[in-house]
Every structure is written in C-alpha cells, then in structure tokens.
Amino acid sequence: MSERLTKSAARNIFYGGTLFFLAIFIALVVQSHLYILNVSSNNDRLTESIIRGKRLWEKNACIDCHTIMGEGAYFAPELSNVWDRFGGKDDPEGAREGLKGWFAAMPTGIEGRRQMPQFNLSDQDLDDLIDFLKWTSEIDDQNWPPTDAG
Amino acid sequence: MTYSSQRVALYYFGGALVLFFVQVLVGVLAGAVYVMPNLLSETVPFNVIRMIHTNALIVWLLMGFMGATYYLLPEETETELHSPRLAILQFWLFFVAALVAVVGYLFGIHEGREFLEQPIYIKVGIVVVSLMFLYNCTLTLLKGRKTAVANVLMLGLWFVAIFFLFSFYNPGNLSLDKMYWWWVVHLWVEGVWELIMASILAYLMIKLTGVDREVVEKWLYVIVGLSLFTGILGTGHHYYWIGTPGYWKWIGSVFSTMEVVPFFAMVIFTFYMVWKGGRKHPNKAALLWSLGCAVIAFFGGGVWGFMHTLAPVNYYTHGTQVTAAHGHLAFYGAYVMLNVAMMTYAMPGLLKREVYNQTLNMWGFWLTTGGMCFMTFTLTFAGVVQTHLQRVMGMNYMEVQDQIALFFWYRLGSGVAVLLGVTLIIYSLAIPGREGGRVSTPQGAPNPAE
Ligand code: HEM
Ligand code: HEM
Ligand SMILES: [Fe+2]
Numbered sequence: 001m002s003e004r005l006t007k008s009a010a011r012n013i014f015y016g017g018t019l020f021f022l023a024i025f026i027a028l029v030v031q032s033h034l035y036i037l038n039v040s041s042n043n044d045r046l047t048e049s050i051i052r053g054k055r056l057w058e059k060n061a062c063i064d065c066h067t068i069m070g071e072g073a074y075f076a077p078e079l080s081n082v083w084d085r086f087g088g089k090d091d092p093e094g095a096r097e098g099l100k101g102w103f104a105a106m107p108t109g110i111e112g113r114r115q116m117p118q119f120n121l122s123d124q125d126l127d128d129l130i131d132f133l134k135w136t137s138e139i140d141d142q143n144w145p146p147t148d149a150g
Numbered sequence: 151m152t153y154s155s156q157r158v159a160l161y162y163f164g165g166a167l168v169l170f171f172v173q174v175l176v177g178v179l180a181g182a183v184y185v186m187p188n189l190l191s192e193t194v195p196f197n198v199i200r201m202i203h204t205n206a207l208i209v210w211l212l213m214g215f216m217g218a219t220y221y222l223l224p225e226e227t228e229t230e231l232h233s234p235r236l237a238i239l240q241f242w243l244f245f246v247a248a249l250v251a252v253v254g255y256l257f258g259i260h261e262g263r264e265f266l267e268q269p270i271y272i273k274v275g276i277v278v279v280s281l282m283f284l285y286n287c288t289l290t291l292l293k294g295r296k297t298a299v300a301n302v303l304m305l306g307l308w309f310v311a312i313f314f315l316f317s318f319y320n321p322g323n324l325s326l327d328k329m330y331w332w333w334v335v336h337l338w339v340e341g342v343w344e345l346i347m348a349s350i351l352a353y354l355m356i357k358l359t360g361v362d363r364e365v366v367e368k369w370l371y372v373i374v375g376l377s378l379f380t381g382i383l384g385t386g387h388h389y390y391w392i393g394t395p396g397y398w399k400w401i402g403s404v405f406s407t408m409e410v411v412p413f414f415a416m417v418i419f420t421f422y423m424v425w426k427g428g429r430k431h432p433n434k435a436a437l438l439w440s441l442g443c444a445v446i447a448f449f450g451g452g453v454w455g456f457m458h459t460l461a462p463v464n465y466y467t468h469g470t471q472v473t474a475a476h477g478h479l480a481f482y483g484a485y486v487m488l489n490v491a492m493m494t495y496a497m498p499g500l501l502k503r504e505v506y507n508q509t510l511n512m513w514g515f516w517l518t519t520g521g522m523c524f525m526t527f528t529l530t531f532a533g534v535v536q537t538h539l540q541r542v543m544g545m546n547y548m549e550v551q552d553q554i555a556l557f558f559w560y561r562l563g564s565g566v567a568v569l570l571g572v573t574l575i576i577y578s579l580a581i582p583g584r585e586g587g588r589v590s591t592p593q594g595a596p597n598p599a600e
Contacts, residue, residue, distance in 0.1 A: 004433070005368065005372075006368070007298070007364060007368045007371065008373035010230065010368050010372050010375070011298070011371045013371070013375055014290065014322070014371045014372075014374055014375035014378075014473075014533055017375055017378070017379050018375070018379070018382070020379045021378065021379050021382045021383055021414075022378075022382055024383065024385055026381045028397075028398075028401070029329065030307060031395070032389065032395055032398070033326065034331070035395045036323065036325045036393050036394065037326075039323075039324075040325065040393040040394070041227070041323055041325045041393050042397075043323055046322060046323055050322070054324060054327075057262060058261055058262030058263060058264060058320075059261070060262065061197045061198070061262040061263050062199075062260075062262065063263065063265060064193075064196070064197030064200045064201050064262070064264065064267070065196050065197045065200075067469040068324070069324070069328065069391055069392050069393075070391055070392075070468035070469030071388075071392075071469060072264055072469070073197065073200055073264070074469065074470065074471055074473070074474055075184070075196050075197075075200075075482065076547075077547040077548070078469065078547065092341055105394070107191065107192070109188075110575055111188060112187065112188070112228075113187060113548075114187040114196075114468065114548075114551075115187060115188065115191035115192075115195070117191070117195050120191045128173070128469070128511045130593060131507045132324075135251055136324055136325075136407055139325055139391050139393040141357065141392060141395060142258075142390060142391055142399075143532035144391035144465060145391075145468075145541065146465060146466060146470065146541045146542070147540065147542075147543075147544035148544060148549055149541075149543060149544045149545060149546055149550075150540075150547060
C-alpha cells in the first residue's frame with residue numbers, strides 16, 4: 001500500500017468517514033420514519049386490533065415459515081398480499097370468511113404436501129390477525145410484489 | 151500461547167463447537183422437512199426447526215468471537231485479562247441461556263421476529279452477558295498496549311452490543327418494525343461484524359505470515375473504513391419494499407454495490423500478506439482457513455450479494471431461494487470460516503499440544519466448503535426458476551415449489567456432506583492426532599514481527 005498513506009491518517013479517515021456516513025444514515029432514517037407514519041402505512045388506521053394481530057403473528061412465529069413483504073422464511077407463501085389473493089379488495093367479507101376457513105382447515109395432513117399447524121385461535125384472534133394482514137396489504141410498498149402470486 | 155488467562159478461550163471454543171454441531175444437524179433436519187414435508191410436522195413444525203438452526207448459528211458465532219477476543223487480547227495488549235473468573239462465569243451464563251432458549255423453542259416459547267425469536271428474558275440475559283464481556287475486555291485493553299487490531303476489534307464488539315439494543319424496540323407498525331429490525335441484522339453482518347472479521351484476520355496474518363505490524367494495521371484501517379462507508383448506507387438495499395421512501399432504491403443500490411469492495415480488499419490483503427511474508431508457519435490448516443475465509447466471504451457476500459442487490463433485480467428476487475443461497479454462503483464464508491480459522495490457530499496452544507491433525511482438518515475444510523458451495527449453487531438455480539415462474543409468470547407459490555423440488559433434494563445431499571465435514575473439523579480440533587501427524591515447530595515460537 002502507498003507509502004504516502006500513514007497508519008494514523010488511515011485511522012483518522014476511518015473514524016471521520018464513519019461518523020459522516022452514520023450521520024447521513026440517521027438523518028435519512030428519521031425522514032423515513034416520518035414518511036412511514038405520515039405517508040405510506042396508514043398509521044392513522046393502525047387500530048388496537050391490528051396491533052393485537054401483529055402480536056399474534058409474532059407469538060406463533062409465522063415469519064419462520066412465511067415471508068411478509070419479502071422477509072422471513074421461504075417455506076410457505078408470501079402473506080403481505082394474501083388479503084388480495086383471497087379477493088379482499090372486491091369482497092372483504094368473503095375474504096375474511098375464506099381466511100377463517102383456511103385456518104380452520106389446517107393442517108391438511110395431505111401426504112407429501114407442506115403442512116401449516118393448527119393454532120387453535122379464537123374468533124376474536126382470527127379477526128385481529130386478519131385485520132393485521134389486511135392493513136399490511138395496504139402499505140404503499142413501491143408496488144411489491146410484482147404478481148398476485150406473491 | 152504466552153499468557154495464562156488466554157486459556158479461558160477454551161471454554162468459548164468448546165461451547166461454540168457444540169452449538170456448531172447442533173446448528174448444522176438441525177439445518178439438515180430443516181432440509182429434510184423441505185423434501186419430506188410430513189416429517190415431524192405435528193411435533194416440531196418447520197418454524198421451530200428453523201429458529202433453532204439460525205439462533206444456534208448466531209449464538210455460536212458470537213461465542214467464537216468472544217473466545218477469539220479472550221485469546222488474542224492478552225497477546226495484543228501484552229497483559230493478562232482483567233478477570234479470567236468473570237470470563238468463565240460469563241461463559242456459563244451465555245451457554246445456559248442458549249440451552250434454555252433452545253429447549254423453550256421446542257415447547258413453543260418464543261417471540262416471533264426472524265433471528266430475534268428469543269423471549270425477552272433471554273434477550274436481557276444476552277445484554278447482561280455482553281456487559282460482563284465488554285467490561286472485562288475493555289478494562290484489559292485500557293491497562294495494556296493499544297494496538298489497532300485490539301482497538302478495531304473492541305469497537306466492533308461494542309457496536310454489536312449497541313445495535314442489539316434495537317431488538318427491544320418492536321413497534322406495532324410493521325414498516326417501522328422492519329426498518330429498525332435491519333439495524334440489528336444488516337448493521338451486524340455488513341457493518342460491525344466486518345470489523346471483527348478484519349481485525350481477527352489481521353491478527354492471524356501477523357502471526358502466520360510474520361509481516362510487519364505497521365503494514366497489516368494500515369490495511370486494517372483501510373478495509374474497515376471501506377466496510378462502514380459502504381455498509382451503513384448499504385442498509386438501503388433492505389429499504390426498497392417495506393413502505394420506506396423510493397429514494398432508497400438509489401442509495402441502497404449504489405452503496406451496497408460498493409460493499410463488494412471491502413470484501414475484495416480482504417482477499418487481496420490476505421494473499422498479499424502471505425506472499426510478502428514468505429514465512430513458513432507450521433499451522434498450514436489455519437492459513438488455509440484464513441485464506442478460504444476471505445475468498446468465500448467475497449463470493450458469498452460480495453458476488454452473491456451483488457447478484458440481487460440492485461433494486462430492479464431485487465424487485466423480482468426478493469425473498470426467494472436466491473436469498474437463502476446468498477445467506478448461506480455469506481454467513482459460512484465470512485463468519486463460520488473466520489471462527490474455524492481462529493480455532494484452528496489457537497487450539498493447539500490452548501491444549502498445550504504441537505500443531506496436530508492437520509490433514510483431517512484440511513479434509514474437513516474441503517468437504518464442508520465444497521458442500522456449502524454446492525448447496526449455494528442448487529439454491530441459486532431453485533431461486534432463479536422460482537423467480538421466473540412466480541414473479542414473472544405469476545404461478546401460484548405451492549405449484550412453483552413442486553417445480554423446483556429436485557433442487558431441494560440436492561440441497562439435502564450437500565447438507566449431509568456439510569454435516570460430515572463439520573464432524574471432521576470438530577474431531578480434528580478437539581482430539582489429538584497420532585504421532586505421525588505432528589509437526590516439530592512449537593506453536594508459541596517467538597514471533598519476528600512483534
Ligand atoms: C455452516 C453452515 C450453515 C450456515 C452458516 C447456515 C446459515 C443459515 C441462515 C443464515 C439461514 C437463514 C437464511 C435466510 O433467512 O435467508 C438458514 C436457513 C436454512 N438453512 Fe442453513 N446454514 C448452514 C447449514 C445448513 C445445512 C447443512 C442445511 C441442510 C440442508 C441447512 C438448511 C437450511 C434451511 C432449510 C433453512 C431455511 C430456509 C428457508 O427459510 O426456506 N443449512 N441457514
Ligand atoms: C458477509 C456478509 C453478509 C452476510 C452474512 C449476509 C447475509 C444475509 C442474509 C442472512 C440475508 C437474508 C436476510 C433475511 O432473512 O431476510 C441477506 C439478505 C440480503 N443481502 Fe446479504 N449478507 C452479507 C453481505 C451482503 C453484501 C455485501 C450484499 C450486497 C452486495 C448483500 C446483499 C443482500 C441483499 C440485497 C439481501 C436481500 C435479499 C432479499 O431481498 O430477499 N449482502 N444477507
Ligand atoms: Fe444487507
């Protein structure tokens with residue numbers, strides 16, 4: 001490595017540059033935080049029920065089989081748009097019933113097909129969870145995923 | 151090994167190897183469930199298997215980093231550790247917390263954010279363990295010689311703990327949750343863990359090649375500078391599709407592409423040092439792992455990372471088997487191989503033996519590395535087909551999975567090879583070889599570079 005760059009100069013560039021980029025990053029994340037709250041995520045419609053739904057989502061670790069907005073495990077279908085896949089945009093009641101029926105039918109027990117466990121959720125729990133999935137489907141996420149298949 | 155307190159590293163390396171084996175075994179189980187989906191589905195569902203696999207990985211890597219730190223800090227600072235007893239206590243706390251977490255997972259006791267499934271009391275335990283660790287090491291550093299290796303390593307370790315604190319912030323808004331979740335996950339592996347990686351590699355280069363410390367440490371600052379200048383804003387490659395503003399597509403694409411540079415620099419660095427040093431250290435296996443680490447990290451992180459990091463590509467590949475391919479090779483190359491390199495270097499001294507079992511260890515290297523590469527290729531093929539069928543043609547997820555079933559069999563096969571390789575590695579590190587495998591130069595020979 002060039003003789004002109006001394007060790008202490010390299011060290012100073014490292015510390016100074018890191019602080020510089022960290023500052024930019026933090027500023028952009030603050031801006032993004034406000035953008036999420038005010039623009040992209042319908043935060044004003046984030047009800048208690050949706051938050052309870054999110055906690056159920058976490059308690060049952062759905063993320064370790066499914067992806068949601070593309071993040072999680074790759075073992076089971078993407079769920080950020082499952083509300084749309086079940087026809088929620090045109091027929092919200094039908095989608096809700098459809099999803100409840102889905103949870104009730106698990107596990108399918110079909111030989112050679114991946115299984116989703118039975119979580120024994122109450123009707124209230126199911127409504128919360130479905131509210132959470134519906135709210136998630138409405139986040140403005142730059143039109144991801146590309147197709148309805150998720 | 152010249153300081154008696156270095157011996158506490160043995161606890162950490164032992165614990166790490168146990169969890170390494172568990173992690174890979176459970177990984178093979180997860181791979182088996184992919185192709186035999188009814189396996190265990192009623193008793194231990196896939197999500198539980200997966201969280202044990204990934205959590206065991208992260209815990210043993212951290213345990214290995216701690217062991218490495220306890221091993222190299224006395225040599226770097228030229229003083230004994232502040233408190234070896236605290237270090238041993240800290241180890242048992244950490245190890246027991248990990249076991250409690252795993253047993254809890256089997257009984258369905260967990261939280262539910264990927265990689266951060268630990269119940270809150272385990273998370274608090276991790277913070278306590280980290281504080282004990284940082285206290286012990288920081289006091290050691292303060293009373294001794296402050297080399298660049300030790301400084302960068304400690305800086306990295308402090309920020310590992312600081313960023314972990316974001317795992318306690320879990321807002322009800324999913325987009326916000328995800329944005330800060332990456333502060334733990336991305337800023338760890340593509341930020342501060344790279345400081346740990348570069349400083350441990352620098353230490354190994356000083357020891358194994360005998361190149362002058364001044365030269366090595368200048369490289370070290372340049373590499374970690376490149377890592378953080380690119381890696382911090384590179385977080386943007388996870389802010390494309392989670393409800394964050396559109397400008398991240400530009401920032402994320404540009405900066406994460408440049409993240410390849412520090413990984414490439416580590417390849418140049420290690421090979422250049424070996425060429426320049428020309429010293430024949432008897433521990434050839436440790437050198438093999440060090441060079442392998444830089445190379446596979448470059449392919450797994452750099453090449454496989456770049457493959458899907460540009461926003462227009464990531465739009466299609468996001469959250470497919472392509473991601474799994476990259477995740478495996480990157481973690482393996484950068485952090486698994488780093489830990490094995492350090493253990494291969496340190497174990498003979500810690501066990502008061504001459505360098506031993508080199509052949510077996512190197513067989514383990516080739517089998518494991520070959521297996522991981524093959525697994526990465528199969529998952530990449532699976533991911534490309536999946537991306538096309540599902541993201542372009544719009545075919546239903548489950549039908550697509552049937553189309554790529556064959557690749558999952560290959561993944562399982564390569565996983566079995568990895569399991570065998572890892573068994574060889576662990577055996578060769580823990581069990582002394584026969585007389586014939588020994589080399590006569592002692593490990594602790596005086597180092598001309600010091
Ligand atoms: C040392 C070697 C290994 C490392 C570093 C490793 C690392 C990882 C990581 C980081 C993930 C999460 C991936 C992501 O979220 O994108 C993962 C998941 C997984 N790993 Fe491994 N792993 C290793 C060995 C294995 C082996 C030998 C197998 C067996 C075939 C395996 C099978 C799996 C499976 C099936 C998943 C779940 C992927 C999914 O969600 O569909 N792993 N591993
Ligand atoms: C050694 C360092 C690295 C490690 C250990 C690593 C590991 C991982 C893991 C485990 C994931 C999956 C996270 C999840 O579960 O959602 C991931 C995602 C990703 N990584 Fe890396 N990575 C590294 C370096 C890089 C680099 C240098 C790049 C870019 C050049 C990169 C680009 C990406 C991208 C774009 C994703 C998102 C994939 C998606 O959209 O699904 N990574 N990485
Ligand atoms: Fe990343």
